Amino acid sequence: MCRCFGWFFSLLLTGMALGCGNTSPVALVVTNASEYTEEAKSATSPAPGVGEALWPWWRGPHLDGISRENSYRTDWSMEPPVTWKQEIGIGYSSVSVAQGKLFTMGHPRETDTETIWCLHPETGERIWSVSYPCALLNHLHKGGPGATPTIAGEFVYTNSREGEIRKLDAKTGEIVWLLDLRKELQIDLPEWGFTCSPLIHGNEVLVEAGSVVGIDQETGRVTWKTEPHMPGYGTPERFVFAGKPYLAALNNDGLSVIDLTRKEEIAFHEWPSPYNTNATTPLWQDGQLFVSTGYNIGCVLLNFDGVSLSPEWQNKEMRNHMNSCVLHQGYLYGFDGNSHSRRTVTLNCVEWSTGRLVWSQPGMGCGAVSATLEHLLITSDEGELILADLSPQGYREVGRVRVMNEQCWTVPVLCNNLVYCRGADGTLACVDVHPQGNR
Numbered sequence: 001m002c003r004c005f006g007w008f009f010s011l012l013l014t015g016m017a018l019g020c021g022n023t024s025p026v027a028l029v030v031t032n033a034s035e036y037t038e039e040a041k042s043a044t045s046p047a048p049g050v051g052e053a054l055w056p057w058w059r060g061p062h063l064d065g066i067s068r069e070n071s072y073r074t075d076w077s078m079e080p081p082v083t084w085k086q087e088i089g090i091g092y093s094s095v096s097v098a099q100g101k102l103f104t105m106g107h108p109r110e111t112d113t114e115t116i117w118c119l120h121p122e123t124g125e126r127i128w129s130v131s132y133p134c135a136l137l138n139h140l141h142k143g144g145p146g147a148t149p150t151i152a153g154e155f156v157y158t159n160s161r162e163g164e165i166r167k168l169d170a171k172t173g174e175i176v177w178l179l180d181l182r183k184e185l186q187i188d189l190p191e192w193g194f195t196c197s198p199l200i201h202g203n204e205v206l207v208e209a210g211s212v213v214g215i216d217q218e219t220g221r222v223t224w225k226t227e228p229h230m231p232g233y234g235t236p237e238r239f240v241f242a243g244k245p246y247l248a249a250l251n252n253d254g255l256s257v258i259d260l261t262r263k264e265e266i267a268f269h270e271w272p273s274p275y276n277t278n279a280t281t282p283l284w285q286d287g288q289l290f291v292s293t294g295y296n297i298g299c300v301l302l303n304f305d306g307v308s309l310s311p312e313w314q315n316k317e318m319r320n321h322m323n324s325c326v327l328h329q330g331y332l333y334g335f336d337g338n339s340h341s342r343r344t345v346t347l348n349c350v351e352w353s354t355g356r357l358v359w360s361q362p363g364m365g366c367g368a369v370s371a372t373l374e375h376l377l378i379t380s381d382e383g384e385l386i387l388a389d390l391s392p393q394g395y396r397e398v399g400r401v402r403v404m405n406e407q408c409w410t411v412p413v414l415c416n417n418l419v420y421c422r423g424a425d426g427t428l429a430c431v432d433v434h435p436q437g438n439r
Contacts, residue, residue, distance in 0.1 A: 054098040055415045056151040058197035058235045065326045066371045067414045073433040076399020083432045084124035088117050090426050091144025097121050097415045098151045107136050107144035114145055114160050128173040134160050137193045142424045146195030157205055161193035177220030181209045184222050190231045197235040208236050208249040212258050224263040229253040232278045239284035248282040248289050255291055269302055269309040281324040294321030294338045313355040318348055323368040331392045339366035349392055361395040368411040379421055383408045385431055403429045
């Protein structure tokens with residue numbers, strides 16, 4: 001098997017996002033881990049008002065890939081229209097949306113630069129953009145950035161393929177500070193570059209780069225780091241256990257659990273990947289962590305007691321190559337299989353508590369999935385957007401629309417009744433799912 005395919009997944013993983021909350025700038029500043037875990041992930045979180053949804057970071061405001069919007073169009077007997085497309089450059093970064101701005105990243109064709117884009121979410125018009133030197137890193141895949149921008153208050157944080165963390169003024173694009181992970185950690189560029197989306201915890205920015213690194217938001221200085229592992233390509237999961245904040249980071253050695261109070265690794269579960277391509281975000285629920293990777297490795301559910309990790313079950317019913325699952329009401333929904341064997345890849349539903357395969361649906365290739373509280377939002381790997389029931393009772397498709405004709409591995413994002421789909425060749429497209437006549 002070819003190493004390339006593992007990488008792409010990692011890239012995408014890091015750069016795909018989902019969900020929506022309220023528009024207050026204060027709500028974007030995370031000061032307590034519980035804000036984005038036990039309470040925020042509850043399905044009872046209120047739906048945002050019309051036009052008030054946001055998607056400020058990787059996997060959305062609730063960090064679960066599930067939007068709380070409930071006013072989107074569900075009758076697709078007439079295809080929802082693609083209202084705009086914008087060329088943003090090669091890559092796999094998804095989008096973040098807040099305060100009337102959409103942020104994403106790309107690598108303009110035939111250049112040696114990467115670009116951070118700030119666009120109008122309803123029109124795709126450019127508000128500002130910032131470019132800087134960066135290699136494409138297209139070894140056996142299309143290359144380009146894979147991390148998703150993170151919005152926090154008046155600022156946006158990004159991670160380049162070469163590992164440069166930037167803090168920018170969200171209104172103007174002015175760079176406030178820059179941190180080079182390679183210089184700071186004295187490490188070589190990983191084979192597939194850096195693709196972890198920045199995380200916000202209190203007054204720190206957290207990034208996984210083999211070590212988990214804590215960066216002061218104000219100064220851009222590293223204030224702490226854990227012992228190193230081989231860097232992975234996904235974005236960690238933040239969670240609260242027994243009232244304390246933790247981070248679960250999947251690197252290319254295994255799963256590390258970081259105590260964010262002590263700022264050190266306190267538990268580890270070995271989980272190596274062929275071709276060193278671990279790329280997914282671990283999922284947390286009620287004292288357990290779920291990990292899934294491709295290349296026939298499969299998945300494991302681990303119990304966490306605040307000190308150690310122990311397997312509950314392990315099987316090969318869910319082998320996420322690059323895109324993480326969505327967990328809803330005790331069931332996991334995600335793509336099982338590798339992109340280079342797209343004809344054998346299926347969308348699976350697996351029971352969280354037992355690992356039992358509930359249903360499996362072929363025909364979409366190695367795509368990506370997000371959700372609302374009632375539906376799955378799916379992008380096929382050939383550029384179709386699909387709406388299907390979110391149910392363990394079986395796969396029922398509501399409708400689909402052709403959005404683009406290019407490789408589409410990035411997670412679709414629903415925000416304010418608009419769905420954003422990103423192609424690896426550089427197309428960012430917006431699909432209008434407002435109820436008919438209500439736009």
